[in-house]
Amino acid sequence: MAVMQREYGRRTLLRQIRHAGRIPRIELSDLTGISRATVTTITAELLSHGLIEEVQRDEAGPDSRRGRPRVDLKIRGAAHLVAGVKVSHHKLSLVLLDFEGEQLAAEECDLPAPVNAPEVLAEAIRDAVSHLATVAGRRADEVSGVGIGIAGIVEATDGFVHWSPSLSTRNVDFGALLTRTLGTPCFIDNDANLVAVAEQTFGLGREHKDFLVVTIESGVGLGMVIGGALYRGTRGCGAEFGHTKVQLNGALCRCGQRGCLEAYVADYALLREATLVSGLSAEGDAGTRVETLLNAARTGDATARSILDRAGQIFAMGLANLVNIFDPELIILAGEQMQLDHLYADAVIDAMRKSIVQVDKAPPEVVVHKWGDLMWARGAAAYALEQVSELALDRLDKDAA
Amino acid sequence: MAVMQREYGRRTLLRQIRHAGRIPRIELSDLTGISRATVTTITAELLSHGLIEEVQRDEAGPDSRRGRPRVDLKIRGAAHLVAGVKVSHHKLSLVLLDFEGEQLAAEECDLPAPVNAPEVLAEAIRDAVSHLATVAGRRADEVSGVGIGIAGIVEATDGFVHWSPSLSTRNVDFGALLTRTLGTPCFIDNDANLVAVAEQTFGLGREHKDFLVVTIESGVGLGMVIGGALYRGTRGCGAEFGHTKVQLNGALCRCGQRGCLEAYVADYALLREATLVSGLSAEGDAGTRVETLLNAARTGDATARSILDRAGQIFAMGLANLVNIFDPELIILAGEQMQLDHLYADAVIDAMRKSIVQVDKAPPEVVVHKWGDLMWARGAAAYALEQVSELALDRLDKDAA
DNA sequence: TCATTTTAATTTGAATGTCAAATTAAATAA
C-alpha cells in the first residue's frame, strides 16, 4: 500500500505533465498538492527512466522574474513511438506519433475490400504500420503500441469485437489477433469513442471534465467523457446515438428498426427521400448524389431544402435530448464532410437550444470541429499513447519494487 | 500526503462495512486489499470513535468452522440520527433513521399550501423533523443531519435551488436557509436523484456500478449512477428525462415546449386526450379521473385502451433511447401509483427491448420497484447518511492530525 | 564587480503509514 502511493504520484505527475505540455516542478506541486520534495523525487525517477525531459524555459520577455528560473519539464518524445489506425470502408488512415504526441508521419492506404476476414485486416494493418514507420525513417519494431479505431461493437477493455461492418466474422478477439500479428501491443475501440479521446487529449475537450462528442460520417456516433473518463457502457455498445428513436414507427433504418435518428439524417436517408420525391437519379455514388442534392438546395430547390431542413430539425431534437439527459458543459460536433454543413447550421443549433430545459444558467457550449480521417487516426493514437504510458509506468513500478 | 492514505483507508473501510452490513475484519482485508494489520488499526480507530461496533457472529449451524471465530463489524446505529424529507405537492413525508439505516420513525404531514415561501417551507420542515424526533422518543437536536428531496432544479453541491414547483421564489440558497432554520446540517437534492441514492444504498442498485432509475409520479424523472457515483450534470439540471423529445412538433407539454415524453405519458396528458375524444368528464380531481380512464380500458373501451397503449409505446421509446445511449446494467422503474401500471406492462418492456441496438449480449435488466413517498424520504435520508458519515470522518481526520 | 535579494529545486531528518512475519487469541478436533 505504501508503494501504491508512489504509483499514484507517478501517474498523477506524468498525466499532469502531458496535459500541461511544459510545466515547472513548482507548478506541478501546486496543481497536484504533492509536496515539492516529493515532486523532485518522482520527477527525478521519471527523468532517469527517460519518460520526461527538462527543457530551458523560453521566457524571453516580460514574465522573466528574478530568482532561480523555473525549469520546464515535458514528455520526452523520443521515449516511445505509437501508431493510430482508423479503419474505414475502403481504406486505412494512419498516423505515427512520438511519445509527446508530435506527428511524425501520416498515411492512407487502400483496403482489399470493404469487408475483410480478421486475419486479412490484421495483416493489412501490420503492413500499413510497417510502411508508415519506414516513411518516417523508423523501423516497425520501434513502435511501442498501436491504437485501432473501428466501427461496430467493441469491448475495449479486452479488445473483443462483437461485430463490425469492416469484419466478415462476428465475435473476434481482434485485439489479441492484432497484437499477435503486429508483434506489438494493440488497443482497439469503437471509433466514436476514440474521437472523444482525441478531443480530450489534443482538442477542444482538454479543459473539460464532462463533454460529449457527436461524430457524423455516414452514420452518427457518440462519445461520452464523464468525470474526466471515457464512459463506455456495460456491454461495449453504449452511445448508440444514431439509433436512438426520434419517431414512433418512423422511417426504416439500416439497422432494421424504425424511427432511428440515423434514418433521418444519414446520407442514405437523404438520398432515399430525394430519389423518391424529386427526380434525383438513383445512379452514381452516394457522395456525388448528396452533392447534387445540396447544390439543388443552395440554388433554391424547395424539395431539396425541405429534405435538408427536416434532417436538421431531427438532428437538433436528438442533440436536445442529449443535453436534457446529460447536461454537459460542452458538445463537440465532429465530422469532416462539408456535405453535412446543413446539420451544423446555426438554425439547427438554435432549434436545439429551444428544445432543452430552460434554466437560469447558460446552455452548454456547442462547437463544430471539422476534421478528416487523419484526426480519427489521431484519436486512435491518443488511446495508444494512454495505454503505452500505462505500460511504461507499470514497468517503472516493478523496477522500483 | 501520508495522512491522505489513512483518510482513504478510513473511508474505504467504513463504506465497505456499510455496504456489507456485517463483515469480519479478514474479509474487509480481502475485499479492499488493505492488509490485515492496517485493517486492525483503522477499525480500532473507528471503534473508539463509536462509528462502528463489534457483534457476535450468529453462525449457528453448518458454516461454523474450527479456529478462532470471525468477529463481525457493523455500523453503530446509535452513532448518529438522520432524517429524510420528501417535499410533495401537498405534504411532507419524513423518515428517521439511525446511523445504520434502521428506520426509527416515519410520518407524513400536510403543508399549508402546494407552493410556499422558502422561509415557510423551511419552518414547516423544521417543525416536522422536530415532531418526528419526538415521536421516536428523541430530541430534535440529536439529529445529526437532514436530507431533503424536492422537485425542480437543484445544485446539490451547494444546496442552491434554481427553481422548484414547491417554492414561491426562484434562486434560493435553500440548503443554507434550512441549515440555519433547523440548526443541523441539511442536504438538498433533486428528488429523482435521491431515489437513485436510495436504490444504491438500500435497494436494487446495491450490487451495480452503473444503473438508471426512472421515476414516475405526475412527471417523469431520471437518476443516473455511473461508475458507482450519482451523476448530476453540470448545471444541476441533468437527467430531465421527462422533457426529452419524442416527437417533432408534438404534443404541448407543461414546460411550454412540444413533443416532450411527459406530454404523452403523464397523467395530465392522458386526461387531455380522454377529455377531448371520449366523454370523460373534465371535472373532478386528476387521480379519480385517471382511475376512471383506467377502468374504462380494463373493461374494453377501445378509446381508453388506445390512449394508454400509445402512452406505453412512447414510454418504451424513451426507455430504449436511454439504453441506446447508456448501455446500463440495470434500469429500475420506480413509482408508487398503481394507475401507472400500463407503463410497467410487459408489452412496454418488450417494445423497449425491440427498439434497442441488438448485440450478442443480453439486454439490460429492467425491474419495477413500487414504493411510496416514504421511500423517497428514505432516499433523502440515505443522502444525509452519506453526508453525515463524511462529516464524522472529517472530524476523525482532524482529531488524528 | 560583487554582495544582496529573490525564487526554484534539492536535501535532510522526523513523522506517519503500510505490511510481512511473528505472536497471541479463541475456537474445534483428536
Next chain:
DNA sequence: TTATTTAATTTGACATTCAAATTAAAATGA
C-alpha cells in the same frame, strides 16, 4: 488435555511524504 486451525493483533522493517533547512541560479543594487 493437547494439537490444530483460523482470526486478530503486535512487532519491527521499510517506504513514503513533507516541513524546514540548504543549495542553486538568476536579477537587482550599491
